[in-house]
Amino acid sequence: MKLQVQGQAAWAYTGGKDFDPALPCVVFVHGALGDHCGWTLLARWLAHHGHAVLAVDLPGHGRSAGMPPDSVEAAADWLLALLDAAGVAQAALVGHSMGSLIALEAAGRAPQRATRLVMVGSAYPMKVSEALLATAREHPLRAIDQVNAFSISSLASKPSYPGPGAWVHGSSRALMRRMQAQAQQRLGINLFAHDFGVCDRYAGGLRAAARVACPTTFILGAQDQMTQPRAAAEIVAALKAKVSTLPCGHHLMAEAPEGMLAALRQALA
Numbered sequence: 001m002k003l004q005v006q007g008q009a010a011w012a013y014t015g016g017k018d019f020d021p022a023l024p025c026v027v028f029v030h031g032a033l034g035d036h037c038g039w040t041l042l043a044r045w046l047a048h049h050g051h052a053v054l055a056v057d058l059p060g061h062g063r064s065a066g067m068p069p070d071s072v073e074a075a076a077d078w079l080l081a082l083l084d085a086a087g088v089a090q091a092a093l094v095g096h097s098m099g100s101l102i103a104l105e106a107a108g109r110a111p112q113r114a115t116r117l118v119m120v121g122s123a124y125p126m127k128v129s130e131a132l133l134a135t136a137r138e139h140p141l142r143a144i145d146q147v148n149a150f151s152i153s154s155l156a157s158k159p160s161y162p163g164p165g166a167w168v169h170g171s172s173r174a175l176m177r178r179m180q181a182q183a184q185q186r187l188g189i190n191l192f193a194h195d196f197g198v199c200d201r202y203a204g205g206l207r208a209a210a211r212v213a214c215p216t217t218f219i220l221g222a223q224d225q226m227t228q229p230r231a232a233a234e235i236v237a238a239l240k241a242k243v244s245t246l247p248c249g250h251h252l253m254a255e256a257p258e259g260m261l262a263a264l265r266q267a268l269a
Contacts, residue, residue, distance in 0.1 A: 016044050041253070
């Protein structure tokens with residue numbers, strides 16, 4: 001689905017169904033160096049079970065034009081503007097990693113518009129080590145390999161999504177490399193360093209949490225080394241959130257697709 005948001009072309013995947021803003025809407029927000037494709041299974045299930053779905057590409061990512069937002073706050077403003085452009089008054093906001101911070105900030109900025117908040121693979125503060133930031137700046141492909149290794153909890157995840165024979169490590173690395181190369185070619189920027197810097201700098205999580213008015217659920221990976229579950233304790237308490245923990249790492253949608261779908265359905269019920 002193509003939209004015009006803040007004067008730029010924006011794109012969102014609708015789960016294989018025509019978008020109907022009259023249906024209960026669920027908006028998915030991807031993480032650093034990602035795009036909408038990480039949400040395919042969840043988006044398709046919801047779109048075929050009575051929901052309107054928008055799995056967005058953030059500006060400068062995937063099919064959306066413009067420069068990547070330079071802060072979580074700017075990305076949240078863009079997300080709310082996208083809802084306006086799509087004619088959506090209220091929506092459940094679901095975000096992974098960096099996207100979870102964006103969803104949190106948007107729910108805090110416009111509490112009347114968020115019906116549910118689901119934070120996947122999240123922590124706050126989402127600090128990034130200076131060593132990783134330095135590698136991201138100087139050797140981004142090496143940093144992508146490092147993050148990919150830390151993000152997935154096993155060398156050989158059980159084949160299940162998108163199908164038998166799928167290689168979770170390889171598909172994740174390929175997506176991150178594609179996003180990095182695309183941003184370098186189109187925009188002349190190092191998207192890895194940019195996105196991880198956005199996560200590292202965000203300091204408004206507790207202020208946003210104090211304004212959130214909707215039920216909140218965290219879906220976390222027990223073996224997550226990027227956003228360890230214990231690092232979410234403060235923001236979980238601030239939001240009075242429910243927590244669902246899956247036996248996987250940071251890439252919950254790829255590593256534990258069935259469990260992730262079940263946890264999301266429960267969070268949205």
